Amino acid sequence: MNDQIQDFFEKSLVENHIDNELYQTYSVKKGLRNEDGTGVLVGLTKISDVVGYKIQDGEKTDDYGSLYYRGINVEDIINGQRKEKRYLFEEVCFLILFGYLPSYDEFEKFKKVLSDRYELPPHYLEANILGFPAKNLMNKLQQEVLMLYGYDDDPDNTSIIETLNKGIDLLAKIPSIVCYTYQTKVHYFDEKSLVIHHVQKDLSIAETILSLLRNDGKFTQKEAEALDIALVLHADHGGGNNSTFTNVVISSTGTDIYSSVAGAIGSLKGPRHGGANLAVKKQMENVIEEISLDATDDQIKMIINRILDKDFNDGSGLVYGIGHAVYTLSDPRSKMLSQICEELAIEKGRHQEYLFYKRFGEIAVQEIYQRKGIHVCTNVDFYSGLVYNMLNIPSDLYTLLFVVARTVGWIAHNVENKLYSNRIIRPATKYVGTLKDYQPVEKRK
């Protein structure tokens, strides 16, 4: 840090302090939240419903969570399909994008539309991925999405149908981009062999990811099914989550879809949002190193309190993987991922690790209740990293898999907003400073 910048900054803090009370005085909705913690209503949607509490007689009551895609409970989607085992994510993409479950024929056509677009443009891999290795793959993916703008003959066409068309192209191409940027990274920075397989059109998106990441290209049906379900569980979460809203805010200016998706990826990277899956991994590694998998409940309680006291882990005071802006008593996605995680853990001889996570989550929820008096729950990111780890997916890719899944939600909300809202998003801020005269330099302090 440059000392001069530090000095200017400290002076500016004295000059420009804003009292916290003023937020109340002017009824500012910090974080776009109402006083009871519920989100400020900024839109209408028919895409998904995130239900985390009840409102009874105007009062918020905590409740068990549920998530609906186009009115269908996600739990039913997953349980209804577990017999068939393939392409559930693609079916959910169709549902989210078009609002209804496809017929057999429509689904076959949609799968073909997607797989015909898996392939990257000629020389794209050599020029943009192999030629430009990067250490942070989320930032790299933002660049890649912006790079695709240059390969589009009509990139600034922001009509609704073109937005949908370009969005489906991104949905189809992001999985291989993600895998190739990872392979390039480990080749250049970790001195591993370079493994680049061709994409295969007959594979689902989950299968494509596993095949591109494995040296031998092989995976089991159970592994593909677990990843497929994880993608389904991350596909959409209403219009209020930070990355989806970011994408809609950017798009409301009339800019291109590549800019909106790149912005949304930047939002998702943050550890309070999609980056939490990576933050959970680091947190749990630190915790296990400190107290071991054999730790007693009291030891877990102690380390959680150290985290909350900003005395352990990254000093943020946050227990990653716990808490949610909407869910209170439970996040239904965490429940489903916990089940998949346990099945995989038993199969891979890692049940003790799963059970440690479970105890840690339960104790964290109790401790946060003790200290803050609020009901929190394990969220979607608490178990997702452990699931990916059991699938031998490297941690570099955890948040990128969230992008693979959530791109469909971003596109659907983008299109819905263009169709029905279509107004530039422009809230207000209140100026609470004083008015001052311009001072000539010799009179300044």
Ligand SMILES: CC(=O)SCCNC(=O)CCNC(=O)[C@H](O)C(C)(C)COP(=O)(O)OP(=O)(O)OC[C@H]1O[C@@H](n2cnc3c(N)ncnc32)[C@H](O)[C@@H]1OP(=O)(O)O
């Ligand atoms: C895909 C997703 O985005 S899921 C969320 C992933 N993020 C994480 O796992 C990070 C950890 N969790 C969090 O940071 C938060 O719970 C969030 C960002 C998810 C939600 O934040 P908010 O809606 O602001 O939480 P909420 O209003 O319930 O917070 C109330 C209080 O509890 C605290 N709190 C909530 N969750 C946590 C947590 N995991 N660890 C410590 N304190 C917490 C808040 O800091 C706040 O404290 P304060 O009143 O002293 O400022």
Ligand SMILES: O=C([O-])CC(=O)C(=O)O
């Ligand atoms: O809804 C939110 O705020 C965060 C979340 O869980 C998601 O985007 O999946």
